[in-house]
Amino acid sequence: MIEYRNLRIALLGGGSVGAQVAELLLKNGDELASRAGAGLELIGVAVRDIAAPRTTDIPAHLLTTDATSLILSADIVIELIGGLEPARSYILQAINSGADVITANKALLATHGPELFDAAEQVGAQLYYEAAVGGAIPIIRPLRDSLAGDTVKRILGIVNGTTNFILDLMETTGESLESALATATALGYAEADPTADIEGYDAAQKAAILASLAFHTTVPLESVYREGISSVTLAQVESARKAGYVIKLLAICERVTDPVTGVEGVSARVHPALVPTGHPLAAVHGANNAVFLEAEAAGDLMFYGAGAGGIETASAVLGDLVSAARRHVIGGPGVAESTHANLPVLPITSVTTRYQIILSVVDQPGVLAEIAGVFSDNGVSVEAVAQSAGSGAGPLARTDDSSSTATLVIGTHEASEAALAATVAALEASNVVSSVVSVLRVEGL
Numbered sequence: 001m002i003e004y005r006n007l008r009i010a011l012l013g014g015g016s017v018g019a020q021v022a023e024l025l026l027k028n029g030d031e032l033a034s035r036a037g038a039g040l041e042l043i044g045v046a047v048r049d050i051a052a053p054r055t056t057d058i059p060a061h062l063l064t065t066d067a068t069s070l071i072l073s074a075d076i077v078i079e080l081i082g083g084l085e086p087a088r089s090y091i092l093q094a095i096n097s098g099a100d101v102i103t104a105n106k107a108l109l110a111t112h113g114p115e116l117f118d119a120a121e122q123v124g125a126q127l128y129y130e131a132a133v134g135g136a137i138p139i140i141r142p143l144r145d146s147l148a149g150d151t152v153k154r155i156l157g158i159v160n161g162t163t164n165f166i167l168d169l170m171e172t173t174g175e176s177l178e179s180a181l182a183t184a185t186a187l188g189y190a191e192a193d194p195t196a197d198i199e200g201y202d203a204a205q206k207a208a209i210l211a212s213l214a215f216h217t218t219v220p221l222e223s224v225y226r227e228g229i230s231s232v233t234l235a236q237v238e239s240a241r242k243a244g245y246v247i248k249l250l251a252i253c254e255r256v257t258d259p260v261t262g263v264e265g266v267s268a269r270v271h272p273a274l275v276p277t278g279h280p281l282a283a284v285h286g287a288n289n290a291v292f293l294e295a296e297a298a299g300d301l302m303f304y305g306a307g308a309g310g311i312e313t314a315s316a317v318l319g320d321l322v323s324a325a326r327r328h329v330i331g332g333p334g335v336a337e338s339t340h341a342n343l344p345v346l347p348i349t350s351v352t353t354r355y356q357i358i359l360s361v362v363d364q365p366g367v368l369a370e371i372a373g374v375f376s377d378n379g380v381s382v383e384a385v386a387q388s389a390g391s392g393a394g395p396l397a398r399t400d401d402s403s404s405t406a407t408l409v410i411g412t413h414e415a416s417e418a419a420l421a422a423t424v425a426a427l428e429a430s431n432v433v434s435s436v437v438s439v440l441r442v443e444g445l
């Protein structure tokens with residue numbers, strides 16, 4: 001029997017995720033209440049337009065456009081509006097009125113997280129955000145609680161479903177990026193403005209959230225290095241496949257030591273990368289997400305599943321709701337974000353990794369030695385070189401002008417970003433290099 005009073009739940013947003021949360025809460029409320037130890041009463045759903053079509057039937061009497069009145073009557077506020085404003089103001093209003101808050105809003109957390117966490121700490125409230133990274137995949141709570149006794153060394157994440165879907169389609173069907181994006185948009189994976197997906201902004205927001213949690217350090221969104229997938233070509237995908245790699249848009253959060261200054265800190269970056277086909281992340285297909293994590297004691301862990309979707313994301317939101325309700329029953333202040341480590345957040349230039357560089361070069365004696373010299377002059381150690389005749393403009397196959405040009409595929413040992421950038425600049429200036437066809441980082445070896 002539930003002895004605790006009914007907790008009043010305000011839902012802000014009745015869109016893809018909000019409508020599913022409302023339906024599941026109304027349908028499974030008694031069971032969730034038993035798990036939480038308190039009744040869970042949905043007191044209203046704030047939307048922009050009461051007459052707008054919804055993916056589930058939200059009872060008309062629950063719908064309102066007066067978000068503020070709803071917030072001020074609630075014990076727990078679920079924010080599923082998205083964007084920065086009015087979501088930020090509504091969350092602050094909820095916290096300052098003593099409510100706990102649940103949000104899936106990665107853009108808001110990555111931009112204004114510290115302000116919201118501070119506000120919650122001031123009043124002893126708690127902000128829950130399991131759905132903000134990886135949709136249905138439990139990753140926030142594992143980082144925050146399960147791994148609180150360990151040291152996370154590195155995270156490699158596929159955290160944007162749209163770009164994974166696109167790269168996977170390019171890899172498996174040879175579809176162009178533009179056409180694959182149109183399919184992803186039609187299937188509802190992409191953000192309203194798909195630039196957020198394609199150019200890596202969405203993944204960068206998630207990287208900032210993951211890195212902050214993993215390293216107990218506030219990692220501002222501006223410090224996350226970001227490259228999207230808009231310049232990835234079918235030729236690169238094909239070359240990668242031939243060399244035993246797949247191209248994935250990765251969010252990489254890691255502890256790093258700057259190779260020049262020796263400063264120890266953390267870094268977060270988002271960019272396309274070559275991943276060996278045998279790595280678990282290479283097997284993440286379609287719009288799925290996965291977070292591969294290396295911890296000092298736990299070793300390698302992987303979290304995998306649906307990174308988006310209304311009902312899938314609703315699962316994570318409702319998990320947070322049960323946690324928030326349990327906390328009400330137990331009482332006491334919320335647990336503040338752990339940012340005590342306050343490690344330096346280092347720029348991409350402090351990172352070292354491996355690279356694959358594809359060059360179209362003049363096919364004549366001495367060229368290989370000259371190019372090897374460019375690498376060694378810039379302190380980049382070459383691990384492997386493969387040569388084929390042809391221009392290198394397409395996949396590594398012979399082409400009509402094979403008599404005068406050759407393609408070199410050069411794999412490096414670990415090198416710093418700065419050394420690699422200097423190498424590429426020198427290659428571009430070299431008389432024997434017709435063009436630098438592709439430069440990609442190699443991760444997961």
Ligand code: NDP
Nearest residue numbers: 013014015016017046047048049080081082104105308309
């Ligand atoms: P939608 O755009 O589908 O829904 C947004 C909802 O918010 C709509 O019901 C809209 O009302 C309402 N709304 C917008 N502005 C206001 C306002 N000013 N006042 C009151 N209500 C407002 O978004 P999603 O459900 O897709 O996403 C919600 C959140 O979840 C976002 O932060 C998103 O990043 C996050 N998320 C989404 C995932 C997904 O797969 N969709 C996955 C993981 C996270 P109306 O319906 O009347 O227009």
Ligand code: HSE
Nearest residue numbers: 160161162190191308
């Ligand atoms: N557009 C996002 C994605 C939705 O493709 O992953 C989930 O955050």
